[in-house]
Amino acid sequence: MMKIVIAIDSFKGCLSSSAIAEAAEKGIRNVMPECEVNKIPIADGGEGTVEALVAATNGSLITIPVHDPLMQPIQASYGITGDGQTAVIEMSAASGLALIPFRPGNVMHTTTYGTGEMIADAIHRGCRNFIIGVGGSATNDAGIGMMQALGYRFTDQTGKDIEKGGKYLSAIRQIDTQHQLPELPDCTFHIATDVTNPFYGTQGAARIFAPQKGASKEQVEELDKGMQHLADLISETFGKRIDNLPGTGAGGGMGGGCVAFLQAVISPGIDLIMDFLQFRETLQGADLVITGEGKMDEQTLFGKVPVGIARVATSQNIPVIALTGQIDEKAGGTLREAGISAIFPIHPAPISLVEAMQPDYAKRNICRTMEQIIRVVLMKRE
Structure with missing residues (x-):
C-alpha cells in the first residue's frame, strides 16, 4: 500500500493548510482509495x-x-x-x-x-x-x-x-x-x-x-x-x-x-514547526510527499514551507511534488534544485485573481490536480 504525506502551507486569503490537505486527500482517494494518507497542517511561523x-x-x-x-x-x-x-x-x-x-x-x-x-x-x-x-x-x-x-x-x-x-x-x-x-x-x-x-x-x-x-x-x-x-x-x-x-x-x-x-x-x-510536529518521524516509509503554497517564487527559497519540506524529504530519498496557485517561471529551476521534483499550478485556464481566490473553486482544482498526479504516479509504478 502506498503512503503519501500531505504538508501544504495555507493559500493566503483563500484556504487553510487543513482545508487544502482535505481537498488533496479527496483527489488521491478518488483514484487510489486504499492509499495511506497522512495530513499534516503546516506553516512557517508566519500567517496561518x-x-x-x-x-x-x-x-x-x-x-x-x-x-x-x-x-x-x-x-x-x-x-x-x-x-x-x-x-x-x-x-x-x-x-x-x-x-x-x-x-x-x-x-x-x-x-x-x-x-x-x-x-x-x-x-x-x-x-x-x-x-x-x-x-x-x-x-x-x-x-x-x-x-x-x-x-x-x-x-x-x-x-x-x-x-x-x-x-x-x-x-x-x-x-x-x-x-x-x-x-x-x-x-x-x-x-x-x-x-x-x-x-x-x-x-x-x-x-x-x-x-x-x-x-x-x-x-x-x-x-x-x-x-x-x-x-x-x-x-x-x-x-x-x-x-x-x-x-x-x-x-x-x-x-x-x-x-x-x-x-x-x-x-x-x-524547522521549528517541523520539529514540534515530529515531521521527520511521520515521513518514515512514505512513498511521496505533497507540499506547496499559494505562490511559489524566489521567496520560497528563503525559509518557506515547500523548500523546508523538500529538504527533509529528499534526505530520506522521498520524491516531492508541489501544488501552487501561481508559479514564477524564473524560480522553477531553482526550486527543483532545492529538491522539489515537480510543481503543478492548480488552475486549468486563465482566470481573474478574485475568481482564483474563491475557496470552493480552489478546492475543486486541488482535488482535480491531485487526481491527475496520482494517475501518473500509478502509471509509473505499473
Missing part, C-alpha cells in the same frame, strides 16, 4: 501558524481582549495545543501592521503590549511553552511593550516608567524585573522567523524594516540609536550581548527582546 498547529494537535483557539499597536482595545486570538502545554502566538494578531491605519511616524509610538497580554493570558491558563511568530509587526520597540505587560518596568532617569513605543528606547535607564509574572522563569520561548537581521546597525531592525512601517530617515536614525542604547543596557543588566545574533532584529527587535528577557531561542520557522 496558529491555525495549522491548533489543527495538527486538536488544540483550541483562544480569543481575548487586548490592546493593538496604538493601545486601542481589540479582540485577538492565539492557539493552545491539544495537550494544553504550548501556546502558539502570532504577534501580528495583536501587534500587526494591518491592525492600524498606515500613517507616517506611527512606528515611533507602536507597542508590543498586546502580544504580552496574550502571553500573560496563556500563562494563566497553564501554558509553559511558547511558539511565537514575529512577522508582520507594526512595531520597533524591541519587545519592551510585551515585557511591560508581563510585569517588567523600564524607567527613565527620574525613575518614571517610560512611555510606550520605540521613540522612548533611548530614555530607558533601568530595567526592573521585580514585578514580573512569577511563572516566567518556568516558561520556554521559541521564536519562529526566517529573518536573520541583527538587532541594530546597517542591517538591523530599524534601518531595514522601520521605513516599511512609516519611519522617516530621521526617525530611523533615532530608532537605531535607541536599539543600540537598549542593547548596551541589556548587557550591563543581564550580562549578555544580543547585538549581532541572527534574527534579533525580527519583528522590530522582538527577536532580541525575547532572547534578552525571556531566554528565547530563535529558529527558522519551518
